[in-house]
Amino acid sequence: MxxxxxxxxxxxxxxxxxxxxxxxxxxxxxxxxxxxxxxxxxxxxxxxxxxxxxxxxxxxxxxxxxxxxxxxxxxxxxxxxxxxxxxxxxxxxxxxxxxxxxxxxxxDSCSFRSLRGSVGVQSVTDHTTIELTGHDRPGLLSEVFAVLSNLKCNVVSAEIWTHNSRVASIVYITDNETGLPIEEPDRLAKMKQLLFFILKGDRDRRGAQTAVARGCTHTQRRLHQLMYADRDYDTEECGLYENSKSVKPLVTVENCREKGYTVVNLRCPDRPKLLFDTVCTLTDMQYVVYHATIDAEGVEASQEFYIRHMDGYPISSEPERERVIHCLEAAVKRQIPEGVRLELCSEDRVGLLSDVTRIFRENGLSITRAEVKTRGQKAVNTFYVTGSFGDEVKVKTIEAVRNAIGESALTLKEESVPTTIKSQPTTRFSLRSLFRKDSYTI
Missing domain, CATH: 3.30.70.260 (ACT domain)
Structure with a gap:
């Protein structure tokens, strides 16, 4: 066989x-x-x-x-x-x-990845890749990076997303002494076990799992897969109510009787990677986009998709329609970081992330998103932080953190994020004009 x-x-x-x-x-x-x-x-x-x-x-x-x-x-x-x-x-x-x-x-075969498990470790050509998903809490990343530092791992790069109390992260590491990927089975098993206990904690109702992932990865593509598999779009499952200050996308889903499509419309403030995020989600949900029009020439983006299941049928139930809406809302909001943006640029060294995230935790800061990179001998990292309970960060707290890390190394960046959507739609070309306009609600 x-x-x-x-x-x-x-x-x-x-x-x-x-x-x-x-x-x-x-x-x-x-x-x-x-x-x-x-x-x-x-x-x-x-x-x-x-x-x-x-x-x-x-x-x-x-x-x-x-x-x-x-x-x-x-x-x-x-x-x-x-x-x-x-x-x-x-x-x-x-x-x-x-x-x-x-x-x-x-x-090739590395284009596909398994979604099994919430902790994965994989050895590739020049680094070892760690995948993490679980319940987000203050200080979690500080504990993760402390474990990696204690195990003599050097973090080459990493990206962390949080949404609806869930966290997903992909971390690329090498051995501290050799600079090579970590391949020893016993060492990988110990790493997975320690990260498992950190992620599981005592508040994650779903629990953590461990698995070894195989194949190549596109970091943000994989993070969308991890978040979707972890059901970050389900606020009831996450045990919370939506209380984010960021704008909520306007998503409608209806069926077009004439051609047998499901028509999905999405409107929200435009930003980089928006189309990538929505197409990722529709693909992960096993839908095929047959036609689409995208308009993002102003501050607001409009996306219209004509989709069907892989079997050629449109959406057939109200629960499925609601699920599409929630998943697309989550896809948009995952990439909208909350909190104050801090940029760290300093000489790279082993344990740097462990020390920096510990200082954040000791000053009552919670990381909502992070991107870690190394360029030569320099560490170039971006963190978005809030108070431990999602509250605004006080100026004196930022100053205390900068004093502890180094004022020249850590800088505060101001960003302008749109918080509203126009109540009245603007006039745009729509594929609907090519079909009969009568439609039916599921």
Whole structure:
């Protein structure tokens, strides 16, 4: 049986390569048609995940999607993106088309990841990857980084998200002495056990689990998967009521009788990676996007998706409709950090994160989001912090933390985050105009 499965997989991969050679993806980058934006057109054989692959490439290159028209009904996938760079100018990258074409080629086995377990450790080429999910609480990250420091692990990079009392994190580590990935089974087992007890605590009703993850990973793609698998969208399951100060997206879900689609509309303040977040979630929920229009040319973004299940049927029940709404709301809010932004730039050293997060905890600060990077010998880290109970941080607390860490190393960054959505929708092109307007509520 195992041989047959392996043979079938090889045949599928070879067939995908054959189709790709016969009908290779075609990507054009047009800087002539419009003065202020670059036009990217993608034509390719349609396969599951094509839209996410393209959006992921654009997001990773920090390309801003201002408008998009998407169609994948049938055997062909056609996208048109109006994009700019981070400064709102046309693109002058030479490799955009090549990277998109490469992403649409045959996938290898590392494109897929298991969602089993809430603590995963995996050895890859130049580091060991740790995945964490569980109940968030003040001081949790301080304990995690203290364990890693005690086990003589060096944190190369990390990203941490929190939402609805849940936390998800991916941490990349190496051995402190050798700088190589950690591969000793006993050491990995001890690490997993200690992290398990820290995550489990005494308040997590769901409990923590351990598992070894395999394959490659895209950090933010994987964090969406971890959060979704951990049901961070379910406020009742998390044991709390939604009390976030950030804006709540407006999401509607209805069925279009004429074509047998479910129509999903989302409106919220625009921000980078918004389309990536929503497409990730629809993909994780096993929906296929057949058509879509995206408008993010102002401060507010509008996204309209025509979706079906993988079996070709639209949403068929009210509970499922509500679940889609809650999941998309969570996808948008996961990437909206709460609290004060602190940036740390200093000489990197083993135990640095353990010391910094301990100082945060001792001063009553709770980390709601963090991004850890090393550039050469420098540690470049970003933290969003609130009070221990989600309250605002006092100025004197920030000053005390800066004095303890080093005023030149830790700086406070001011950010402006939109907190409202216009009550009246603006006039936009909608795919609904191409279909009959009568629809029915589930």
């Amino acid at each position: 195992e041989y047959c499965w392996s043979s079938s997989l090889n045949v599928d991969q070879e067939f995908a390569k054959l189709v790709n050679r016969m009908h290779p993806p075609r990507v054009t980058v047009d800087n002539v048609t419009y003065r202020n934006v670059t036009l990217i057109k993608v034509d390719s054989v349609n396969k599951r995940g094509s839209l996410l692959e393209v959006v992921q490439v654009l997001t990773d290159m920090n390309i801003q999607i201002k408008r998009a028209y998407i169609s994948s009904d049938g055997e062909w996938f056609m996208d048109v993106f109006h994009v700019t760079d981070q400064n709102g100018n046309r693109l002058f990258e030479d490799n955009v088309a090549d990277r998109i074409q490469q992403s649409l080629g045959p996938r």
